Amino acid sequence: MIENTDTNLVQECLAGNTKAFEALIDKYQKTIFNIVYRMTDNYDDAEDITQSVFIKVYERLGSFNPKYKFFSWLYRIALNESLNLMNQKKRLSELDADFIIKEKTPEEKYNELELSERIQEALMEIEPEHRALIVLKHFEGFSYEEMAYIFDISEQKVKSRLYTARQMLKDVLIKRGIVGHD
Amino acid sequence: MIDKKYIELINKEIDGVITKVEQERLHSYLSTNPEAQTFYDELHQTSELLSKIPKLEPSPNIKTYVMNSIDLKRYVKSKKPFRFKSFVPNLLTKPIPKLAYAFALGILVGILVYSVLLENMISKRGLEVTDFYGTIGVDEKSGFKTIQTIPIALPEINGTITIKRHRNIIVIKTDLSSQQEIEIRFDYDESYLRFSHFNSGSKAKIAFESGENYVRSLSAGDIQFILFFNEVAAEGKPVVLKISIAGEVRFTHNITL
Numbered sequence: 001m002i003e004n005t006d007t008n009l010v011q012e013c014l015a016g017n018t019k020a021f022e023a024l025i026d027k028y029q030k031t032i033f034n035i036v037y038r039m040t041d042n043y044d045d046a047e048d049i050t051q052s053v054f055i056k057v058y059e060r061l062g063s064f065n066p067k068y069k070f071f072s073w074l075y076r077i078a079l080n081e082s083l084n085l086m087n088q089k090k091r092l093s094e095l096d097a098d099f100i101i102k103e104k105t106p107e108e109k110y111n112e113l114e115l116s117e118r119i120q121e122a123l124m125e126i127e128p129e130h131r132a133l134i135v136l137k138h139f140e141g142f143s144y145e146e147m148a149y150i151f152d153i154s155e156q157k158v159k160s161r162l163y164t165a166r167q168m169l170k171d172v173l174i175k176r177g178i179v180g181h182d
Numbered sequence: 183m184i185d186k187k188y189i190e191l192i193n194k195e196i197d198g199v200i201t202k203v204e205q206e207r208l209h210s211y212l213s214t215n216p217e218a219q220t221f222y223d224e225l226h227q228t229s230e231l232l233s234k235i236p237k238l239e240p241s242p243n244i245k246t247y248v249m250n251s252i253d254l255k256r257y258v259k260s261k262k263p264f265r266f267k268s269f270v271p272n273l274l275t276k277p278i279p280k281l282a283y284a285f286a287l288g289i290l291v292g293i294l295v296y297s298v299l300l301e302n303m304i305s306k307r308g309l310e311v312t313d314f315y316g317t318i319g320v321d322e323k324s325g326f327k328t329i330q331t332i333p334i335a336l337p338e339i340n341g342t343i344t345i346k347r348h349r350n351i352i353v354i355k356t357d358l359s360s361q362q363e364i365e366i367r368f369d370y371d372e373s374y375l376r377f378s379h380f381n382s383g384s385k386a387k388i389a390f391e392s393g394e395n396y397v398r399s400l401s402a403g404d405i406q407f408i409l410f411f412n413e414v415a416a417e418g419k420p421v422v423l424k425i426s427i428a429g430e431v432r433f434t435h436n437i438t439l
Binding site: 013014015016018021022025026029030033034037043046047050051054055058059061062115116119120134137138139144159162163166167169170173174178179180 | 189190193196197199224225227228229231232233234235236237238239240241244245247248249251252254255256257258
């Protein structure tokens, strides 16, 4: 039912109805923003990428294959955009590594952070490709099949990478004292 | 050391895709392996922490920014320039033209079938005068041949009476002018001809009557009319033309068909 609505909205957009595209933005902007935020850990970047995702979606709407779910296609674009930004930032941070000034020790910093921020920081410690699987599975509840389409890999690979990602995050959370036996 | 297959079962349980049998097997294994139990607890705790993270609200300006950045006319349909290369294949493959072709083909086949049937019918029964209903003149192109022209040049009447034929149809075209009221009468052999139709082409009022073996008209001025007969026998008596003024026969002529 949801997919029929999305398909109809896409058809209306392609027929020149821009209101239909506004409806798609209303429906998905929060989810896209949150996925991108969890990937980038930066509110401004998340906002920029969310805008850029919708602009790209609109431009590529003619190439959308209706046999796939619209939101899967949308999230695929969102993740690619996020990963591209992460790669760009990684290159920049490698260049600027010598100039980074750490004002606070990790302990000091963690005490100030809320739990969700601490988890977000832990998430940022794992590779973006693994992080993306955690985000889609735990924040958006995607199935293995949907993730296989979004990442363009087999379901078996999705499971294998997701299990690894989860284990990596667990280890980071243990290391940071967030997870562990009392 | 934790068996890999149980790590998979723990993950399947977190993802909610574990079967009851697998779950029983997993928990039976965990109860005998403290290391696996610790791993299980830590992974579940990680999953629970992730589920507690609230969603953030994006800025309300996202939609406005996007709508201001896109080309709103991108998908508004515009008239495409005519391209012969794509036009011809489209005509043959697109659903609506295909239907139109099927419809046109149907009409064409219908016309062909009907024309064949009509030709057969006409050749069997011969042409009827009603096949030419509405005709005021008889064009030579229609297949009618003039077989006789009768000039009339009297002090009170002048003009011509023309006899034409096509197959078994006989047409008598009267084109006369008279200042006085005249009667034009045709006596014919009913075993040979059958009167079919009278068609007036004259502005003048024409009183017309058809009776047994005859037709007659009474009028003055420019007198134009056409009589249609069907030849119903191979031979017969000639048609007798009589033109009278005030009961007095002023002209007579035998028309042999």
